[in-house]
Amino acid sequence: MSSSDQKPAAAPASGAAEPSPPGRPTTVSSQVLDMGAQMVQALKPVRQMKLHACSFALYAHDLRRQMEVHHFLSRLNQDVVQCAVYDSDKPSARLIGVEYIVSDTIFEGLPPEEQRLWHSHAYEVKAGLWTAVGVPEALQSSEMASLARTYGKFWCTWQVDRGDALPLGAPALMVSPQAAEPGRARGDLVRGRDERYGVDSSAGGLKAARVEMEEPEWINPNADYWRLHGKGFAVDVVPAEMKRHAPFP
Numbered sequence: 001m002s003s004s005d006q007k008p009a010a011a012p013a014s015g016a017a018e019p020s021p022p023g024r025p026t027t028v029s030s031q032v033l034d035m036g037a038q039m040v041q042a043l044k045p046v047r048q049m050k051l052h053a054c055s056f057a058l059y060a061h062d063l064r065r066q067m068e069v070h071h072f073l074s075r076l077n078q079d080v081v082q083c084a085v086y087d088s089d090k091p092s093a094r095l096i097g098v099e100y101i102v103s104d105t106i107f108e109g110l111p112p113e114e115q116r117l118w119h120s121h122a123y124e125v126k127a128g129l130w131t132a133v134g135v136p137e138a139l140q141s142s143e144m145a146s147l148a149r150t151y152g153k154f155w156c157t158w159q160v161d162r163g164d165a166l167p168l169g170a171p172a173l174m175v176s177p178q179a180a181e182p183g184r185a186r187g188d189l190v191r192g193r194d195e196r197y198g199v200d201s202s203a204g205g206l207k208a209a210r211v212e213m214e215e216p217e218w219i220n221p222n223a224d225y226w227r228l229h230g231k232g233f234a235v236d237v238v239p240a241e242m243k244r245h246a247p248f249p
Helices: 028-040 104-108 122-126 137-147 187-197 225-229
Strands: 051-059 062-077 080-086 095-103 150-156 172-175
Touching: 051 150, 051 187, 062 095, 062 187, 080 150, 095 104, 104 150
Parallel strands: none
Antiparallel strands: 051 062, 051 172, 062 080, 080 095, 095 150, 150 172
16 A cells, blocks of 8 residues: 555545545444543643644645645644644634654754655745744744744645545655745635635735745755655555564663
């Protein structure tokens, strides 16, 4: 199995525009348990999610496949952010992956083979594609300036864009939109997002507001690997001999 466009197995039919997972309706007993647990459990990791941001992501092995994505961010510190990524911000949203974001300082310390799996955020931010939903630009401007200097590694585990009603196959590496073809964000996707959330990412909107934003002095060429090499990355799942001993003492 691979993270390619080919379905690894037949996806259960949903009969809806958005595929729904197969299964029975949630029982009353399960709902009661959920409500009771919410009253007595701290859920500390989940409650560290403080910010909802919306942007777009492209598959590293096929830049024509693009999705609107919703990041729910929690900060480990000022240099490391972890994001649960959903396909929408609805109560029924599906958890489709995870993205890790690090500062340029941390990224520069990674080995080259690791850096190739990461993408830059400078263009995505300055083009007005990444935005904190509902937050006034004046309030999020300093955060955007900081984000423009970061790099992200995003694994998609549920390829809802191809109609998968369940997370099928191997995870797919994702990349951010760029100014170069074929990595530009699709106009219809951007317009749809902007209309839904009242965002103006046009040349007279967020782009204009961020035009004076200071850009990184340089973007490491190991990131956005496809731009220099014309090659993406796909994950293959292959049988392997099970190790009988732990690799570490």
